[in-house]
Amino acid sequence: MNKLILVRYIGFLFLSVIFSPSFAQTVFHFPKENIELVEHIVTYSLEFQEDSMYQNFKRQEDMLLFIGPTVSRFVSYNYFIGDSMARTATSQEDFQRIASDKSNPLPVVRLRYEIFKNFPKGKETFIDNVLGSGMFKFEEDLGLFKWELLDETATISGYNAQKATTEFGGRKWVAWFSTEIPYNDGPYKFNGLPGLIVKIYDTRLHYAFELISIKKPGYDLFIEFPELDYIECSKKEYFRAKDAMRDNIITHAKTAGLNSEVQQKVAKLMQQRNNPIELSRK
């Protein structure tokens, strides 16, 4: 019975790693570049459908957009909180203590990527962790989006907003922006409209971001770019790594010592994640 519990525990740890790539991958040192001070923290609620087969099954996650004078950082709320907590760790033991602290636990993070817009100038930097292989980094042009303005207007989250459409990543997107918030930024990679995007969704309603708050930071909060040993790659290589990891999950589960029944379960769970925000893998 003790062995069973242990196996279950190991299994649980493994699942938490897969389904929530852990924050600190053994190195408890977080060198970072303070790019600039955050002016505003914008919170979006993201509703997304991980499994394209299942219409009713939506996940919800809060996403943060930190806007500075020239640069912005986009990250999930859970990742931001967990990362801030993990950074207080000074060692593996300390990290485990933090991770197992029942009164103040680390959140399980589903979306772990970070997007830095206009960093470097005119570009956007995308960083993400691919399980077992470290941090990946690639750059894209900021001007990815060809927006078409429509003359529809509406009040969204209390702001007067105007409709615009674009195509991106194999989906058609409908955006609502408000000139009352004079930033040309938005959630995810979206940017380039003459006002903050207050709501954006794809036409199949698989991904929908909606503004829920705008605040000023209460202290000197920087837009921090983690200075890690990145695996610098192209967007295509990043997608290849991400897809191979997903297809190859049984091998990863086996390496972690899980039995074949759990391996199958993990594979089933992974199959339910078949609907990435960017469908086209180029």
Next chain:
Amino acid sequence: MRSFFLFFVFYFLLNNIFGQIILSGKIINSHEESIPYINILIYELDESVVIGFGVSDLDGQFSIELTTSADSLRIETSAIHYKKETQEIANHTQEIPFVLEVDEKTLETFTLRASPILRRGDTLSFLVDAFTAKNDRSIAEVLRRMPGIEVETNGQILYQGLPIQKFYIEGLDLMDGRYTMVSNNLPHQSVATIEVYENHQPVRILEEKVASQQASLNLKLNQDVTTTGKASVGTGFTPFLWDVNITPMTFTRKFQFVASYQTNNIGKDASSQLTSHLPDEFRKSLNHPNETPELLNIQTLNPPNDFDPTRYLNNNIHLLNLNALTKLNNNLQLRSNLHFITDFQQERATASHTIFTPKDTVTFNENFNNEYTSNYLQAVFTLSRNVKSNFLDNKLSFKSNWNRSFGLLINNSEQISQELKSPAKSISNDLHSIYPLGKKLIEIRSYISYDENPNQLQINPGVFPNILNNEIAYENSLQSIELNRFFTENSIGVVYTFKGIVISPKAGFIIRQQTLKSIIRVDDFQVSSSFENDQNIFNSQAYLQTEIQYRKKALTINFNLPLIYQTLTIDDQINNLGQHLNRAFLKPRLFVNYKLKGFWETSASWSYSNRFGDLDGVYYGFLLRTYRNLSQNNAPIAINSKNNLGVQLKYSNAITSFFHSSSFLYVKFRSNLLYNSIINEFGASVIKAIEYPNQGQYFSFQANTSKYYSAIRSTFSLRLGASQQEGMVLMNTEIFKSINRFYQFSPHVLYHFKNWFNIDYGLNLQYFENVIADNQDVNTKMLTQKVNLFVYPRSNQMLSLAVDYHEYKGKQDYFLDIVYRYTFSKRKIDLEMKYLNILNTKNYTTYQAFTNSILESTYELNPSRFLISINFTF
């Protein structure tokens, strides 16, 4: 040609009416510096719809192409740090310069809605019906679908990515972390709404002091529901097989009750739903005495880890779990969680032991026919008060078992019967309390336990006539022992918060006191006093901990230095022997991690530990521990030290899907004791601990490589392993060196086709070598091959097929199992069919290697079995 001409005419005409114009310009500030990132918006004169826009570049330039029929336009600038500028312009291409003034806008006005962080205290409610799908059975399946809620494969529930703290039913915490019993068995029809308490601090005294990120769930039941539950029934042959689970539940406002009865004879572990999701349970018990001291045993085999126990285990288990909670006066709650397990297991096997010494080799055979009857009762009563001014949680546990084992054994040709009665009783109390002291909080934890283990091992006939009975053969020997243990661990800590982190420094002490009394009777006469024990052990410890850390860029060095002060007194009344020791132990540990560039990572760790051996292993007089093991440990207490060095190198490239890791481990161990075995040709051994400082070492190397080819949807992997252990062995008064070497070669292929088919093949080749005193060399090898196939023809169906192949010393064993699962979505019924050991393989042979011996065992397997089971709710 004419139509082309017409098109041109038309185009120019249109262009005149709705002409495309370009509006460009430069944006500068009052110091004539260009300003980038300014939004420029174009409107028709009195409209509010943006018809064109642009953003100024790094030189402050903008350029907007526009097509509109309006006569005049409005052009506006918009930016957070500058004042808005508006101009009315005519609809033609032109340059419009802007000079912007800095604006100190107050930006607080943008706060629109409180962020989720501030939603503290809010309660969200979800209507269960709205989230139910047709295949759902239990509430756990519906929970999985609610926004923000997730259920892990092990049953743990998460909200917004965090494990929930409490699982309440109508506001009461009945299950104390073991909520899987309810969440997996409670039909969703019984639950009306799920309430989520966000940022819930369950300890009320900490409410405004320690912020909580975690949520708790509360299940609000349908009004008409008082009794509900789930059942699953499975049956099969041969012999007659069953697997039953009935879990009824009753909930009222002041009283709640969950019961579960589970029984099977298919070798299944029925206790899995009793696992707690509280992280505490894993961390406890490091210092606590071993729950089952197991000083006496009937001769048994420990099956290898990779062999599925359901293949050979013949069980008959009944489990009854009762949980009840009532509200008392004075804000007190009383909860009781009881479980009772009764199990009967049978094991049939044969084993061949080969023991090597420098001069000769002893081989003896045993044929086992063992029966284990165990009855286990555990009762936990929790009294808790959770109010603003203090927190109290007191758990009182009783554990009791009445275990009996009976073994009929044939050693070479002699038949020996063994009977072990090992009842045990224990009582423990675990107190956790938090009281305010000024502005700080004092946290007290106190654990106290007492247990009694009166064991009796009766053996007919005995194998030690020369030692126990003046070389006269005897019918019957009876070893009886009484081991009583007291243990307490107490700690006090201060809890305070610093920048959102809870800091809790701690100091503690441990006291352990135990007595061991034992006698051996041969044919009802007591054997001399050197086969008797009456000893008393007193051990106390005080502990503190320090940690030092250094880090620079990719390098992390961590140094740990826990300090423990121990005193130990052992006193034996019969033999008038004893020892007294005071000692401080240090357990330093060093960890170095260096992250290389890109895909590489390397780490190294070293640790040194130094500690007393297990106190249960000290007995000055002989104990007859099994029918052929007579042992004595009257040497000074074992002090074992260990140096541990590990190096790991990893390469992982997800772009090419190539992963590799190599690790090297070196351990050097020292002990002041060596155990001398004097062994006869029947394998009977007399073991004595002797003070003889000795050391040994262990090396191991492991490499794992895997590569995924997406074009053929296959993964190829290879595991290589090699290890060597050397140490000193004292056998028949001769000290010699023993070296064990172990090699492993294990390739693997996995292929998967879309979502409905995957197949996996693996081979494992093991080679073992034992070198005794540099002259005797023994070796053996084993080959295993496995194929697993999973097919999902539809989403409600699953078919799996598994083939195993084992080869040991020319004997080949095959196994074949098939499982098929079908879900009837409308009727809320799941059907599962299993056909196990289809080839009706009778036995299985494997080996285990020890320092200077090899044990080959052959298990008698369960025959070919067919099992069908049905799940339903009520």
